[in-house]
Amino acid sequence: MKKYFLLVLLLAGSHVMVAQTKKNGVYTPDNGNGTFTNPLMWGDWPDPDIIRVDDYFYFVSTSMHYVPGSPVARSKDLVNWEMLSYAVPRYDEDPRYDMKGGNAYLKGSWANTIRYNNGTFYVGFCTPNTSRTEPGHFSICTAKDPKGPWKRTIFKEYMYDPGLFFDDDGKVYVAHGQERLFITELNADALSVKTPQKEVYNNPAFPYLEGSHMYKVNGKYYMMGSTGGTTGRQICLRSDNIYGPYEAKEVINDDHTYPGNGLHQGGMVQLKNGSWWFIIMQDRGPIGRVPNLEPVTWVDGWPMLGDKGKGVETFKKPDVGKTHPNVVPATSDEFNTAKLGLQWQWNHNPDDQKWSLTERKGYMRLKAGKAAKLSEARNTLTQRVQGPFSAGTVEIDVTGLKDGNVAGFGVFQFPYAFVAVQQKSGQKSIIMVNADSTVTTIPFKGNKLWIKASVTHIGYTASFDYSTDGKNFQKIGNMLNMALGLDWTANRFALFNYSTTADGVSGYADFNWFKLKDSL
Missing domain, CATH: 2.60.120.200 (Jelly Rolls)
Structure with a gap:
């Protein structure tokens, strides 16, 4: 594969430079020499969450009002990604999605979460409602094959910025909320609420803590969330019990190569070799919220992101045991097939x-x-x-x-x-x-x-x-x-x-x- 390298300014007036690799004229993070350069995808893939199932990694992102919604991507090395499917083929709950009686701009899927359990893939998201009397709702989409078809279940309950979690005792939970964080227990099939929400964390030291995703490592419960909005930082909550009490620690506070826009909100995954990695987004203004890949180092039982507290720019690729081809999500289209390409x-x-x-x-x-x-x-x-x-x-x-x-x-x-x-x-x-x-x-x-x-x-x-x-x-x-x-x-x-x-x-x-x- 022929490669090209460009030096580009990341901000007008900035002195920060980065080597850009291209494939077929489109940016790719894989440098072809065992390293990658952030961002992973130089486009709008907000609120990322990831899982590993056997040898594949799966990535889900927010898509707001765009249809189909909740894009699902797949990778073998966390660096090279291809589009796989959408968890929501269309929205049928409101005629405004058909532009009847108004429009549905900014509705749809927010803050997606993805998990896998007992042969089933799950994608969850919230849909805020602009009405003051109707807060919105929460959805779970399920599929046996991540390529689809997906089936959506809409809950009557509203769970903001959800993080779906399957515990090792068979119980199912959603972590959700903004600043005040809650845990809601679902029934075993994860398609309805079993126990109403319980508040587990509320600390004004971390205003607007949101985007929480939950993990269990060595018997402890961890919630990874962000605070501070687009200028934000990533916070980790830790407890011996899912309902708390939780202690908190800042695990990265870095605006990386884009001053004023902190790395914040994303998902963590463990590789087969035991190492951990985190995909976290960074706002790049009107071009979008781009995902960055960060190594995770466990220090005193806390997952610290980046390298010595800073987000990495060019770094060694995750060790997945093999070298995989350079792949990027499709963009150009000749419109020569009967099915619409997944880039659209x-x-x-x-x-x-x-x-x-x-x-x-x-x-x-x-x-x-x-x-x-x-x-x-x-x-x-x-x-x-x-x-x-x-x-x-x-x-x-x-x-x-x-x-x-x-x-x-x-x-x-x-x-x-x-x-x-x-x-x-x-x-x-x-x-x-x-x-x-x-x-x-x-x-x-x-x-x-x-x-x-x-x-x-x-x-x-x-x-x-x-x-x-x-x-x-x-x-x-x-x-x-x-x-x-x-x-x-x-x-x-x-x-x-x-x-x-x-x-x-x-x-x-x-x-x-x-x-x-x-x-x-």
């Missing part, structure tokens, strides 16, 4: 009558749905932007557009920006829209357009280019100042086609491919 998620439950990978072989066909603007368009197809630099490019055939259609490609969050072909009165125009304001309009008589969106962590901006021949690109519009209007959800590349008129819903756009690579 919709902004809400998709209208399956409005998209197809088979009507035109080798193309993703997006049929227009009625919407006044992009944030109200249901079938917006997205995937993560990548850091520290990335560019996504699409080829789009707009022959099938109808009056009122707006079909294109951009960077989606609040605010968002995009380049699209708009059709009015039978005439097409290329438009650049930023924060719902049309910045540029160019007459267009063709039927095929190439659009590129480029993202950088320096200043968190996105810029846009277009081409009418697929070779010569030119800038269009202005910069998007990427932000987090949808809290804790990173910016994403987005493909879309919506119609501002009812008559235009018969229109369609055909996307030939999406290609992602480093933008330098």
Whole structure:
């Protein structure tokens, strides 16, 4: 495998440098020499949790409102990861997930937890409710095969930032809460509550302690959680009894290579050789919450993260007894299969009558749905932007557009920006829209357009280019100042086609491919 190394700034004005390895133009942490470089995945994989089952490691992450939800990834060495499945194919408990009667932005899966017991995989998460009278609910998804299918059970109880735990005596618990931490006992199948929650910890010295995951090591119970939010640090609670009392210790307090954003919240796992490792996230602003891999050293019965109290940058890979191929989660897509690639998620439950990978072989066909603007368009197809630099490019055939259609490609969050072909009165125009304001309009008589969106962590901006021949690109519009209007959800590349008129819903756009690579 051919490798490339780039020196990149981690912050505008920062003097911290890191060697970046790439595979097929995409960042990979595996340096090919027995070492890895953090972050593990330079994109938005928040609230990580991990387990080991035999020779495989399994990773789960939060995905908020995106559908399918709760992504599950797999690795053989904790460094090279591939997408495996989603624990939630869609959300059926509220019509707003179908954009009926409102929207479901920021709902969905929060703070995922993954465990394995007696031949079954379990993924749990909470879904906060924006209503003050309805706190939300808790879900457990189960599968015999981590590739799925998964079955979801929704609890009436709400358990914030849950950590599922199977004790060695056969009992099942969930650790949950924020600042005030609770233990709730579940029934043996982990699909209903047996004993109501009991408060086990409440210490103002660690405000907003959350994201707790539970372990039992040498007869003692450990809860690993974070405090301080995005600037946070990782705290470990320890007790001889699951219901406490718990003593606390800070196990890492380091902003690593990204000043002001501490390593916080994640999961711990033991290897076959007895060593322990921890995957912990770090906020990288609008690009997302990226996972870092940290060694664990046990000191006086406490799991201390990192190397001498600091998060590692380049470090020796975990010893799993073998060397495994360099693998990264898929990004680029030729749309030449009948099944949607696992790199893609919709902004809400998709209208399956409005998209197809088979009507035109080798193309993703997006049929227009009625919407006044992009944030109200249901079938917006997205995937993560990548850091520290990335560019996504699409080829789009707009022959099938109808009056009122707006079909294109951009960077989606609040605010968002995009380049699209708009059709009015039978005439097409290329438009650049930023924060719902049309910045540029160019007459267009063709039927095929190439659009590129480029993202950088320096200043968190996105810029846009277009081409009418697929070779010569030119800038269009202005910069998007990427932000987090949808809290804790990173910016994403987005493909879309919506119609501002009812008559235009018969229109369609055909996307030939999406290609992602480093933008330098």
